[in-house]
Amino acid sequence: MKERLSGNEAIATAMKQINPDVVAAFPITPSTEIPQYFSTFVNNGTVDTEFVPVESEHSAMSACIGAQAAGARAMTATSSNGLSLMWEMVYIASSLRLPMVMTVVNRAVSGPLNIHNDHSDSMGCRDSGWIQLYSETNQEAYDNMLMAHRIAEHPDVKLPVMVCMDGFITSHAIENIELENDEFVKDFVGIYKPEQYLLNHENPIAVGPLDLQSYLFEHKRQQAKAMENAKKVILEVSKDFENRTGRKYEFFEQFMMEDAEVAIVVLNSTAGTTKAVVKNLRSQGLKVGMIKLRVFRPFPANELAQALSHLKAVAILDKSEGLNAAGGPVFTEVTSAMQCNGISNVKTIGYIYGIGGRDVKTSDIESVYTNLLKIKDTDQIGNIYNYLGVRD
Amino acid sequence: MSYNFKESLMKKERFTSGHRMCAGCGAPVVVKAVLRALKDEDHAVIACATGCLEVSSFIYPYTSWNDSFVHTAFECAGATLSGVEAAYKAMKKTGKLPQDKDTKFIAFGGDGGTYDIGIQSLSGAMERGHDMVYVCYDNGAYMNTGIQRSSATPKFADTTTSPAGKEILGKQQSRKDLTMVMANHHLPYVAQTAITPNFKDIYEKAEKAIYTKGACFLNVLAPCPRGWVYDSSELAKINKMAIETCYWPLYEVVDGKYTITYKPNNKLPVEEFLKLQKRFAHLFKPGNEWMIEEIQKEVDTRWEELLRLESM
Numbered sequence: 001m002k003e004r005l006s007g008n009e010a011i012a013t014a015m016k017q018i019n020p021d022v023v024a025a026f027p028i029t030p031s032t033e034i035p036q037y038f039s040t041f042v043n044n045g046t047v048d049t050e051f052v053p054v055e056s057e058h059s060a061m062s063a064c065i066g067a068q069a070a071g072a073r074a075m076t077a078t079s080s081n082g083l084s085l086m087w088e089m090v091y092i093a094s095s096l097r098l099p100m101v102m103t104v105v106n107r108a109v110s111g112p113l114n115i116h117n118d119h120s121d122s123m124g125c126r127d128s129g130w131i132q133l134y135s136e137t138n139q140e141a142y143d144n145m146l147m148a149h150r151i152a153e154h155p156d157v158k159l160p161v162m163v164c165m166d167g168f169i170t171s172h173a174i175e176n177i178e179l180e181n182d183e184f185v186k187d188f189v190g191i192y193k194p195e196q197y198l199l200n201h202e203n204p205i206a207v208g209p210l211d212l213q214s215y216l217f218e219h220k221r222q223q224a225k226a227m228e229n230a231k232k233v234i235l236e237v238s239k240d241f242e243n244r245t246g247r248k249y250e251f252f253e254q255f256m257m258e259d260a261e262v263a264i265v266v267l268n269s270t271a272g273t274t275k276a277v278v279k280n281l282r283s284q285g286l287k288v289g290m291i292k293l294r295v296f297r298p299f300p301a302n303e304l305a306q307a308l309s310h311l312k313a314v315a316i317l318d319k320s321e322g323l324n325a326a327g328g329p330v331f332t333e334v335t336s337a338m339q340c341n342g343i344s345n346v347k348t349i350g351y352i353y354g355i356g357g358r359d360v361k362t363s364d365i366e367s368v369y370t371n372l373l374k375i376k377d378t379d380q381i382g383n384i385y386n387y388l389g390v391r392d
Numbered sequence: 393m394s395y396n397f398k399e400s401l402m403k404k405e406r407f408t409s410g411h412r413m414c415a416g417c418g419a420p421v422v423v424k425a426v427l428r429a430l431k432d433e434d435h436a437v438i439a440c441a442t443g444c445l446e447v448s449s450f451i452y453p454y455t456s457w458n459d460s461f462v463h464t465a466f467e468c469a470g471a472t473l474s475g476v477e478a479a480y481k482a483m484k485k486t487g488k489l490p491q492d493k494d495t496k497f498i499a500f501g502g503d504g505g506t507y508d509i510g511i512q513s514l515s516g517a518m519e520r521g522h523d524m525v526y527v528c529y530d531n532g533a534y535m536n537t538g539i540q541r542s543s544a545t546p547k548f549a550d551t552t553t554s555p556a557g558k559e560i561l562g563k564q565q566s567r568k569d570l571t572m573v574m575a576n577h578h579l580p581y582v583a584q585t586a587i588t589p590n591f592k593d594i595y596e597k598a599e600k601a602i603y604t605k606g607a608c609f610l611n612v613l614a615p616c617p618r619g620w621v622y623d624s625s626e627l628a629k630i631n632k633m634a635i636e637t638c639y640w641p642l643y644e645v646v647d648g649k650y651t652i653t654y655k656p657n658n659k660l661p662v663e664e665f666l667k668l669q670k671r672f673a674h675l676f677k678p679g680n681e682w683m684i685e686e687i688q689k690e691v692d693t694r695w696e697e698l699l700r701l702e703s704m
Contacts, residue, residue, distance in 0.1 A: 021482035024475060048486050050478040055516030059471035062513065065464050066475025070437070072483055074475065092464050198460040199480055201435035201493055208463035209452035 005177050007170040010138040011077065011103050011163070012037035014145035016047055017185035020101075021072035024052035024063035028082035029115045030167040031105035035077060057082035061089035061102075068098040069207045071197030073149065075100060079167055080107035083121045087128075093160050094129030095223060096207060099152030100160045101145070102130075106268065106319075107167040108356045116357020117167040119267065120320040123329045129223055131157075131230055132297040134267045135165040136253075139177050140294075143247055146180065149189050150237045156229040162297075166269040168357070180245065188244065227298045234295055251300035253292040254307060256282060260289030262372035263308065265334055266317045267293050270353075270360055277365040288369050293330070301337035308338060312376040313347040315368045317388070319354045327385055328352055347381050353388035364388050397590045400428050404458075406436070411456040412448040416624025418587060418614035418631070419445050419529045423500060425591050426527055426610070427459075429598035435459060435495045437480075439473035441505030442466040444536045445529065467509040469499040470517035470526055477522040496602050497524035502614075503544035504534040507570050518577050518607040525601040528570065529614035539619040543568040546639075547690065548683050549671045551619070556674040561683065566690055574609040575645040581606075583644035585653075586613040587631045593642050593653055600644070613640045621670030633665040638695040643702070650701040659695075662688045 005013065012034050015023065023042075025035035035051075042051040052067075054060045060076045067074035078086065083104060093100060104122045108114040122132060131151060135141035141163060148161040165171060180188070196205045211219060231251075238249040253271070256278050257263060264274055271292035281288045291307060293300075308314050316335070318328020326332060331350030338346060351368060354360045368388065375381055406427040413420045423445065430436055436459040440446040446463045449456040464472045477497045483489045499517075501510055506528040514526055533551050534540040541554040547566045550556040554563035571584040581604040583597040594612065601608035615622070615630045622630060634640040635654060639662055642654040663684050666672040675683045 021486070021488075022475060022478045024478070048482060050482040052474060052478045052520065054471060054474075055512060055519075059468060059474075059513050059516055062464055062468035062471035063475030063478065066439070066462060066472040066477075067479040068475075069462055070476040070479035070483075071488070072479035074479070088465055089468065096464075198437045198462055198476055199483060199489055199495060200460075201490075201495060204435070204458065204460040206450055206455040206457055206461040209450045209455070210447045211452045215452050 001179050001181065003177050003179050004174050005138055006172050006174050007138040007141050007165050008033040008105070008172065009037065010142040010177055011145060013179060014142050014185070015075055016041045017182050018073070018145070018149065018189050019047045020049055020075045022050050022052060022064070022067035022074045023076065024054050024060045024067065024074065025076045025078070026054050026057045026060045026082060028057070028079050030107060030171045031077045031079040031082070031103065033171070034103060057085040058089060061086040061093060064100050065089060065093050065096065065098055068100045069096060069198050071194050071199045073192045075102065077103040077105065079105045080109050080121045083125065084109055087125065090125050090128045090130065092208070095219070097158040097223070097226070098160060099149070099158050101148040101152060102160065102162050103145070104162050104164045105167045105171045106164055114356040117169055118319045118355050118357065122162060122164045123320040126297060126329060129159065129227070130297060131159055131161040132295070133161065133163050134294055134296060135163065135170065136269055136271045136292060138170060138175050141165040141170060142177060142179070143241065143249065146185060146188060147237050147241055147249070149192070151230065151233050153192055154233045157226050157233050159226050159230060164268065169269045184244070188241070230298050231300065249294060251295045251303055252307070253294065255290040255292065257289035257291065257307065259287055261287040261311060262313045262369065262376055263289040263291060263311055264315050264317060264365070264368055265291045265293060265330065267296065267319070267330065270317065270319065273360055273362055274365050277362050277369065281366070281369055286369070286373065296330070299333055299337070301333070302341055304334060305337045305341035305343050308346055309341070309343045311346045313349070313372045315349050315351055315372055317351045317353055317368070321352050321355060347375050349375070349381065349384050349386060351386045351388045358389050360389065395592050395595055397592065400591065400595055403428050403432060406430065406458045407449070408456045408458060410454070412451070413444065414617055414624070416617035416622070416627050417444070418531065418616065418627060421587050421627070422527070422529045422594070422612045422614050425587065425594045426498065426598040429595050429602055430496060435493065437462065437473070437476050437495060437497050439463070439469045439476065439499040441469040441501035441510055443502040443505050445500055445502065447536060466505050468513045469501045469505060469510060470513040473497050473499045473524050474517040474520060474522040477524050497522070498602065499524065499526045501526070501528055502535065503528060503530045503532060503542050504536070507544045507568055508542050515577065518574065518579055518609060521607050523605055523607070525608045525610060527610045527612060529612055531614045531616040531619060532567070533616070533619045535616045535619045544570065547687055548675060550674060551671070561674055561680070569694065571611045574611070578648060579607050579609060580604050581608040581644070581646055584611045584640070585642055586635055586640055587628070588635070589628065597644060619671065622668055626668060630665070630668050633660065633668060636660045637662045637665045637691065639665045639691055641695060641698055643698060650698065650704070652698060652702050662691050
């Protein structure tokens with residue numbers, strides 16, 4: 001059914017339709033509306049969920065861990081410093097192999113304090129063992145939520161999933177959306193049946209040991225294997241979703257890439273701006289394309305490298321500063337993937353952009369393509385580590 | 393049913409031997425005593441803050457816990473268990489759990505995980521009224537990391553971060569009164585207890601805490617032979633002197649009403665408690681008598697305050 005919803009409303013609607021056992025959350029801009037909407041569903045009896053209005057994000061994640069280990073489906077939502085405060089528990093959730101789902105409404109991490117969008121929050125915990133799905137629009141955020149539990153709970157995976165969307169730009173903008181009906185969601189998401197759980201009195205379990213030199217390495221290896229397995233499962237679940245809704249999802253979306261000579265790699269809402277620029281430049285006969293990464297964890301290294309292999313030049317856009325004197329996190333991972341796949345004839349540059357909610361205009365994106373086309377024509381790469389829209 | 397010492401000891405053990413807590417440590421005695429108050433037919437989910445108890449009782453792949461057990465991190469046993477309890481409510485409501493089986497929720501944390509790093513998580517869980525008991529085993533310092541001072545460490549005690557030095561003689565601050573802090577959360581049941589020879593006080597308080605609906609709190613003295621520096625055979629004696637000197641009064645607060653559950657006929661001077669522990673050895677050097685006097689004054693003030701609250 002067609003609706004007009006903000007990104008936060010879309011997420012809350014998905015949560016309502018999923019009807020999880022426990023939601024524990026603490027408000028933080030710009031994700032605050034999600035627990036607000038959801039507690040209305042709880043208090044109106046629309047869902048069966050126990051809502052735990054915790055006193056901090058650290059406790060939100062701790063309570064979700066407790067709930068999920070207990071045998072429940074648990075969910076939460078946060079942004080920025082809320083995710084920072086959860087940090088310790090975010091790692092524990094994935095290491096205990098608890099398939100919970102968290103929405104991260106991306107916002108700059110302090111300091112100084114800023115409430116607007118960039119990706120420093122979720123990029124900061126890219127190595128925490130969570131699957132990360134990024135969303136360009138409210139529709140993608142909603143669809144990612146419907147797929148998240150299936151991916152997380154798959155027996156070959158059992159890892160938590162983070163669904164990310166851009167703060168304010170996606171979370172607060174009202175756009176058209178196609179919602180699935182409640183029966184579809186119930187059927188698609190399915191019933192959660194954990195093998196072992198704390199509340200099974202017939203088979204009590206112990207969760208969260210002291211895990212020393214003799215075992216921790218093997219447990220981490222299993223966790224890494226689960227992340228590898230997630231690649232196959234994400235594609236299977238996405239295919240099933242596509243068959244039943246007509247909406248196609250893969251690791252990344254390729255936009256006008258087939259005959260492209262230069263391209264941009266980007267995540268989340270900036271992909272929308274980039275598509276508009278690509279269409280405009282294509283109308284001028286320029287062979288430009290775009291890749292929008294949906295799945296950043298697990299990182300589709302080989303697939304991405306192959307998709308970029310026919311280009312002359314590519315720019316990787318990061319909405320978070322690596323602060324490492326070598327490039328943003330997406331840039332360093334994409335270039336590493338290309339190197340490992342033997343792709344050395346594509347010129348690669350990185351851009352840091354949109355930090356702290358700095359507006360990203362079509363003219364900014366155009367300037368990236370102009371630079372890429374110049375690199376293609378002159379074979380001169382110039383600066384590798386670039387900034388977009390910053391005052392020097 | 394009135395308390396029967398022998399019968400309570402005959403109950404099946406929920407915390408088994410083979411754990412690696414030190415000989416003479418109060419914590420495992422406290423844990424066993426609290427868990428004895430569970431009805432045999434009830435299942436429990438135990439949460440534990442990181443600390444001596446956790447790292448000595450669940451070293452992969454072995455566990456001493458016969459009930460379900462969850463440990464996540466240092467400061468969040470309260471929040472972790474509140475998630476488990478919320479899951480229980482939700483899953484019971486939707487028929488995902490059997491209706492005829494009761495599960496009880498008990499958290500254990502040391503004073504580090506409770507008074508200090510975990511106080512926010514504890515306060516939140518208690519205020520939200522989850523049907524659970526939080527048990528603090530108070531050994532008065534961060535013992536797991538090697539005896540650093542906590543807000544539960546008594547004044548003038550020698551610890552590795554408040555050493556009895558040449559200029560500054562041990563911890564300079566008084567201990568936080570966490571039981572009172574929790575009583576002022578207006579919980580249905582709050583109690584302070586310790587191990588006594590027949591375990592009656594702790595058993596009865598644990599039973600009330602476990603079977604009173606809502607969030608309940610127990611603060612239990614748990615002497616530490618390494619941190620307090622006593623011979624492991626002295627555990628019972630130290631507990632006794634803590635109670636007889638009123639250093640650690642036994643009382644409960646039921647819906648706001650204070651009741652002291654043991655009043656010594658002859659309240660002993662606090663040095664009877666202090667002199668058993670080498671962490672206070674510097675107090676007994678000539679010229680330092682004022683330190684013992686100051687501790688005595690603090691004990692007396694707090695005891696009188698408790699008597700006043702009881703009389704209200």
